[in-house]
Structures are given as C-alpha cells and as structure tokens.
Amino acid sequence: MQTTAEYYCAYCGETNLSFIDLSAGSQQSYVEDCQVCCNPNILYVRVDEDTLDIEIDTEYEE
Template sequence: MENRLCRYACAFCGEVNDSLVDLSAGRKQSYVEDCAACCRPNVLTIRIDWESGEVSISSEFEG
C-alpha cells in the first residue's frame, strides 16, 4: 500500500487541510473528511494520473 500526503482547501471555511491518499485504492476515489479547523464535512474527490504520478483533490461542502 502506497500513501501520499496531499492538501485541499475546505469548501466551507477555506482552511488548507492535509489528507493521506491511498494510491492503491484506485485512480478515482471519493470520501468524506472533516475540516481540522471548522469540523464541517467535505466530500473529497481524488483523481490519480498513473502516468505522471499527479494526484488532484477537489472538495465540496456536504450539507
């Protein structure tokens, strides 16, 4: 299992958060993670480009 630490901005307050992405879980992933600052839930969508190794995260407010 290979993990990568990535960052995303909270969709509610804008605070930058860290998220540990499991690269072995597939090239497209989605899960909910609470913001460390405001505790609001964020729906994270992770996309992994296997060729370049680039990981992108987008966040949406769940609520």
C-alpha cells in the same frame, strides 16, 4: 502505498492535509472532516497513474 495531498475546505477555505491511498484507484471519493472548522467535506480525488500527480476537488456534505 500512501502519500499526502492538500485540499481547501469547502466551508472555511483553509488548507488541509489528507492521506491518499494510491492503491485505491485513480478516482476516489470520500468524506473527511476539516482539520480547522470540523465540517465534513466530500473529497473527489483523481490520481494520474503515470506521474502520480494528485488533484482534489471538494464540496459541502449535505
């Protein structure tokens, strides 16, 4: 099952939309390019399995 969530680019601060695979577990991390500035962001995704609330933190990929 997939859903979408917003995150802010670590480089330019713009809002991005990402698809989250809920079946991949409650803690995930992966790299996704910003849809605005094209820089790579490391996304740290946490999913509350009871409420399906999604929290995303980002940082620069070095």
